[in-house]
Amino acid sequence: MTAIETEPASPTAEVVLEARDLVKDFAGRRRGLRRERMRAVDQVSLQLRRGEVTALVGQSGSGKSTVGRLLAQLLPPTSGQILLHGTPVAATSGRAFIRYTGAVQMTLQDPFASLNPVHRVDHVLGRALAIHGRARGRDQVHEQSLALLEKVELTPPERYLHRFPHELSGGERQRISFARALAAQPQVLLADEPVSMLDVTIRKEMLDLLDSLRRSENLAVLYITHDLGSARAYSSRTLVMYHGVVVERGSSAAVIDDPQHEYTRRLLAAAPNPRRRLAG
Numbered sequence: 001m002t003a004i005e006t007e008p009a010s011p012t013a014e015v016v017l018e019a020r021d022l023v024k025d026f027a028g029r030r031r032g033l034r035r036e037r038m039r040a041v042d043q044v045s046l047q048l049r050r051g052e053v054t055a056l057v058g059q060s061g062s063g064k065s066t067v068g069r070l071l072a073q074l075l076p077p078t079s080g081q082i083l084l085h086g087t088p089v090a091a092t093s094g095r096a097f098i099r100y101t102g103a104v105q106m107t108l109q110d111p112f113a114s115l116n117p118v119h120r121v122d123h124v125l126g127r128a129l130a131i132h133g134r135a136r137g138r139d140q141v142h143e144q145s146l147a148l149l150e151k152v153e154l155t156p157p158e159r160y161l162h163r164f165p166h167e168l169s170g171g172e173r174q175r176i177s178f179a180r181a182l183a184a185q186p187q188v189l190l191a192d193e194p195v196s197m198l199d200v201t202i203r204k205e206m207l208d209l210l211d212s213l214r215r216s217e218n219l220a221v222l223y224i225t226h227d228l229g230s231a232r233a234y235s236s237r238t239l240v241m242y243h244g245v246v247v248e249r250g251s252s253a254a255v256i257d258d259p260q261h262e263y264t265r266r267l268l269a270a271a272p273n274p275r276r277r278l279a280g
Ligand SMILES: Nc1ncnc2c1ncn2[C@@H]1O[C@H](COP(=O)(O)OP(=O)(O)OP(=O)(O)O)[C@@H](O)[C@H]1O
Pocket: 026, 027, 040, 058, 059, 060, 061, 062, 063, 064, 065, 066, 067, 109, 226
């Protein structure tokens, strides 16, 4: 199925990561002796460009996180291709997977679940720096960990190094997730619902941080959200997913201010005030 192209992109920035016709089937419910197949992602194609935020929106269960996990190579696709700088990425494991994650990082939807409760912040960041070979020796690891904390505006950084996840607020945990992703010095950041678990009052500062990281690190960002208002405010392009299919795509202004697809219209009608810049 071809998505409605509301307004074509201005193809200026370099494409870093591309998905072509990605399909993901899961084993569904059992029916007698047979198990149904469930197509969570259906022929999804997208391009992530350097220094640009692309939003992936859709209701719960539409397949957004599955697209993120396919792009992060946390799941093998049923079919379709992923290309990094134009080169197809083969099914990766071991060292090749670590190399891939050096370029493509994902922060998970639930920062509570994604940080191991028994590890302090210094362990989390030190391990990420070591895995990607970004720091050697204790002094370098210490220095770089402090720099990462400053990047995500946890200051003074020394105050956070020895904390356990339960000693951090939800917002601080999300910042640690960003810092851990940045430890790899990635080119692509797949941010799965980075603010949906947070209090509305701190959503804006978290998205402002993501935006400033995008600029300072020149990141290609996939911003996964069900919040159309923040997609409008923080992304240049928006893709709308419905039952695994991208039904509409285009500049965020065009898609959200003047949606063409029936489903996008319904999604907008269900949102409190999607044309607001962003509440709170
Ligand atoms: N590992 C899995 N095994 C079986 N089904 C799965 C698996 N992961 C996801 N699904 C199913 O695939 C569909 C898409 O799920 P996905 O998590 O990608 O949706 P989503 O758009 O991210 O939803 P939400 O907004 O709630 O996070 C859902 O029906 C879900 O139940």
